[in-house]
Amino acid sequence: MGPFGYLFVWFTLLLALCLQVMPLPDAWLIWRPDWLGVLLAYWCVATPQRVGVLHGFVLGVMLDLIEGAPLGQNALVMSLLAYLFLLLYQRFRVYSIWQQAVLVFILLGIAQLVEQWLRTIFGPVSVSLEFLLPALIGALLWPWLFTMMQVVRRRLGIA
Amino acid sequence: MRPIKPLFSYGPIPTYRMLLCAVLAFGLMFAEHRFSAVETARSHMTSVVAPIQWLVSLPSEGMRWGAMAVSDQQSLIDENGRLREQLLTLSNRVQRMASLTAQNVHLRELLNAPNPDDVPYITAELLSLDSDPFTQQMVIDRGRRDGAYVGQPVMDASGLIGQVVSVSAYTSRVLMVADANHAVPVEINRNGLRFIAQGTGQLDTLNIPSVPATADIREGDLLVTSGLGGRFPRGYPVARVSQVRPESSQTFMQVTAEPISQPERSRYFLLLFPPERPQDDTLDGAERMARAVIWPGDPGHPNANRIDEDALTAALTLIQAKEEE
Numbered sequence: 001m002g003p004f005g006y007l008f009v010w011f012t013l014l015l016a017l018c019l020q021v022m023p024l025p026d027a028w029l030i031w032r033p034d035w036l037g038v039l040l041a042y043w044c045v046a047t048p049q050r051v052g053v054l055h056g057f058v059l060g061v062m063l064d065l066i067e068g069a070p071l072g073q074n075a076l077v078m079s080l081l082a083y084l085f086l087l088l089y090q091r092f093r094v095y096s097i098w099q100q101a102v103l104v105f106i107l108l109g110i111a112q113l114v115e116q117w118l119r120t121i122f123g124p125v126s127v128s129l130e131f132l133l134p135a136l137i138g139a140l141l142w143p144w145l146f147t148m149m150q151v152v153r154r155r156l157g158i159a
Numbered sequence: 160m161r162p163i164k165p166l167f168s169y170g171p172i173p174t175y176r177m178l179l180c181a182v183l184a185f186g187l188m189f190a191e192h193r194f195s196a197v198e199t200a201r202s203h204m205t206s207v208v209a210p211i212q213w214l215v216s217l218p219s220e221g222m223r224w225g226a227m228a229v230s231d232q233q234s235l236i237d238e239n240g241r242l243r244e245q246l247l248t249l250s251n252r253v254q255r256m257a258s259l260t261a262q263n264v265h266l267r268e269l270l271n272a273p274n275p276d277d278v279p280y281i282t283a284e285l286l287s288l289d290s291d292p293f294t295q296q297m298v299i300d301r302g303r304r305d306g307a308y309v310g311q312p313v314m315d316a317s318g319l320i321g322q323v324v325s326v327s328a329y330t331s332r333v334l335m336v337a338d339a340n341h342a343v344p345v346e347i348n349r350n351g352l353r354f355i356a357q358g359t360g361q362l363d364t365l366n367i368p369s370v371p372a373t374a375d376i377r378e379g380d381l382l383v384t385s386g387l388g389g390r391f392p393r394g395y396p397v398a399r400v401s402q403v404r405p406e407s408s409q410t411f412m413q414v415t416a417e418p419i420s421q422p423e424r425s426r427y428f429l430l431l432f433p434p435e436r437p438q439d440d441t442l443d444g445a446e447r448m449a450r451a452v453i454w455p456g457d458p459g460h461p462n463a464n465r466i467d468e469d470a471l472t473a474a475l476t477l478i479q480a481k482e483e484e
Contacts, residue, residue, distance in 0.1 A: 014211070021290040022215045026362060026423055029292035053176040057183065065208045067291050068298075068325065068332050071201060072187030079180035086173055118188075123340045125293055125360060 005158040009051060012149075013039055013059060021066045030130050033137040036063065037081055037108050042149050044085035045092045047159065056082035073118045081111040097143045105139030202327035212298070216287055278392050280429040281305060283313070286330055288423075295321075295338040295362060299428060302329040307430055310390055314429040318396040318419030319343065319384060323430070335422055336397065337362045345397050346385040350375055353385050356397055356416060362423060365398050367414035374412065378403055382416055392433035 016039035024032060036059060043051035060075030067074070084107045092100055112135050119125045191197045283299040301307045303326050311323040313333050321335040334341050339360040345367075346353045352374060356365045370376060380400040386393030398416035406413050 018211060018215050021211070023219055023288050023290060026288075026292075029290065032290075032292075053173045053180050057180045060184075061187075062208050062211070065201070065205050066212060067289065068294075068296055069291070070188050071191045071197065072184035075187065076181060076184035079177060079184070083173060083177040119293060122188075125339050131293070 005156070006050075008156060008158060009043055009047070013043070013055070016040075017059060017062060017066075020063065030133050031137065032134060033141050034108050034112070034134040035138070036078070037111060037135075038104070038138040038141060038145060040078060040082055041085045041104060041107070042146060044082050045089045046149070046153060048086050048089045051082070052086055053079045053082045056080075070118075070122050073115065073122070076118065077111050077115045080114060081107065084110065097146065100146065101139045101142040104142045105135055108135035108138050111135075198325070202325070205327050205330075212287060278434070279432045280314075281432075283307075283428045283430050285426050285428070293360065294340075295335040295358065295360070295422075296324070297333050297335065297422065298330050299333055299430075300330060301430055302327050302331050304328055305430075306432070307331045312391045312395075312431045312433060314395060314431060315420045315422065315425035315427070317421060318398075319391065320420045320422055320425075320428060322390065333428075335362075336365065336418055336420070337422075343391060343397060344385045344387040345382040347376060348381040348383045348396075352376065353387065354382070354414075356382060363417055364401075365416045365418060367400075367416055370403075370412045370414045372405060372410055372412050376400060376403055376412070376414060381419075390433075392431060 013036070016035040019035040020032070040051070040056055040059065043055070056078035057075050060073075060078030061071070063069070063074040063078070064071050088103065088107070091103065095103065109132050112131050116125070116127065116131050120127070187197075191201070281301060283301040283305075286298040286300050289296040299313070307323055307326050309323055309326055313320045313322060319336060321333050321338070321341060323331045324334040325332045336343055336356065336358055337360070338358045341358040343356050344353065345356045354367050354370060356367055359366050367376075367382075378400050381396060382398045382400065384391040384393055384395045384397055396419045398418045400414060401417045402413075402415045404413045
């Protein structure tokens with residue numbers, strides 16, 4: 001992967017970050033898919049030698065700064081997410097696309113759960129199962145996103 | 160013999176990197192909790208992501224601009240008429256207010272009671288609402304440069320919005336009353352009974368804990384700030400009681416209230432400078448000076464009840480000059 005490849009990876013990740021923090025009406029916030037998580041997962045699965053835990057950490061810190069969350073909260077969650085996907089990326093190669101989506105849901109769900117735990121450490125929050133919705137919608141988007149990104153990646157020759 | 164090439168090349172198992180990141184992340188969280196130096200570092204780092212914040216606010220700005228561009232003349236005329244009407248109503252109310260205030264001052268003088276002062280303020284505009292569904296915060300376009308400080312009360316046109324929780328050079332972050340981390344001391348406007356109004360995490364609900372079953376509180380009661388915490392000035396509307404239910408224990412009641420401010424609709428806010436200043440040194444010297452220039456002003460002064468922008472700028476340049484010496 002040349003410098004162009006890295007540029008493209010960071011471009012898509014930053015785009016996902018923008019989608020993640022795009023202002024939305026209050027009622028829609030909970031329905032926003034976990035864009036950053038899904039994109040990071042894609043790159044970890046597609047190019048596990050290049051994209052990994054440190055990418056997650058940097059993006060997480062940026063998310064913390066934008067959202068005003070305690071510094072390190074999203075950084076931990078995002079690097080954990082990258083780590084989980086790096087552990088399991090070989091399974092993705094043999095799974096069918098919907099099996100992949102289920103696995104993505106489970107891993108994103110774990111990351112969201114850890115995020116909720118961190119929140120409860122830092123102060124009172126209203127807890128409900130709704131926190132799994134971003135993971136669920138992200139997983140439903142996975143087949144389309146994965147197929148599209150594979151096509152784009154092959155065409156650009158990023159390995 | 161040549162080794163067989165494995166079917167799957169083993170990628171890096173990045174356990175060490177994960178450990179490093181986890182240690183770093185926990186270190187950051189702990190440091191931010193304990194050391195105030197991280198706060199300043201953070202406000203500098205926030206400037207790095209400011210382009211992203213600006214970028215993501217573009218679509219909604221564009222939508223607003225587009226809506227303005229395509230709205231026809233008739234609707235603009237209608238809106239103009241409505242605003243004029245509102246202006247008339249409000250100025251009428253202000254006139255009555257003036258005479259009532261004068262009367263109030265007079266009566267207080269008769270009673271030898273101290274006069275409550277007007278609270279100076281500056282206006283602020285909304286930059287972005289929080290993108291996180293689990294916290295209620297927003298970012299406004301006034302920062303340390305404008306005299307904003309941590310703990311400063313924020314109002315909209317109808318009631319208390321919340322307080323400033325972090326300040327960078329040109330922006331600050333406001334924690335809303337409805338956030339689960341926020342509580343504000345209130346009293347019932349009707350009879351002065353004092354309670355605490357706690358946020359629940361839902362924008363339209365506040366929780367009033369520990370209300371005795373015998374307390375005189377009804378649905379529709381207006382809750383105003385009591386000024387007891389020393390942070391919010393007294394007498395600003397916070398919420399209206401929406402539900403009073405006896406609890407099974409018979410000793411307390413379950414009371415919920417609905418905030419009066421409309422954070423999801425307002426774009427402009429007031430940052431108040433209440434007279435009881437917090438005693439810590441989070442306060443900016445320039446802001447303190449600007450207040451000394453025109454506040455407490457004589458009632459005859461046209462700007463008696465607000466901070467003069469020019470005075471503030473002058474004070475800031477003075478301070479800067481002094482710091483450079």
